Amino acid sequence: DGSCIDNIDDEGCAALFGDFQGDGTICAEVVCVPCVECEDTEGEPICGPDYEDTYNGGCNSAVPVFSPIECGEPICGGSGTYLFQGSNYRDTDWYEYVSTEPLFFTWEATANFPLLIFIIDGNAGCGGLVIINSLSVPPCQTATLTTPECTAPGTYWFDWQVGGSAAS
Secondary structure, three states: OOOOOOOOOHHHHHHOOOOOOOOOOOHHHOOOOOOOOOOOOOOOOOOOOOOOOOOOOEOOOOOOEOEEOOOOOOOOOOOOEEEEOOEEEEOEEEEEEEEOOOEOOEEEEOOOOOEEEEEEEOOOOHHHOEEEEEEEEOOOOOEEEEOOOOEOOEEEEEEEEEOOOOEO
């Protein structure tokens, strides 16, 4: 994210999705530039111990909750992993679009962390959701998904989250 941490080794840096600058490097002498810089428009609180994702955790929240979006509307936000009741979870950010006409959708995202994105048919609700497409990319690469065919009018969900191993 452009921050620097003194006294961290290569393994610790990799766990934070960073670029190790070498033994003896001092943060005051390093300029770290994230690949994505934007002002957070999502507004979700930062994940921490025992965080409960009630913001836009979609079908992963105890009560499903989605952030509405419009076509062409850029979104800037964060994601992360956290411990909840002793288990590792990842923050999932679900956005909802309700179409009134048949459409092709394209969902594109770039992040400073390993990224996993989804396009989901939400017409049957959380109990019957269908993943239309998903893609995982390394940090700083753009993930682009397009629906393989024109979708029927209805409810569609678009999700981003940290890629890697965690419960969700």
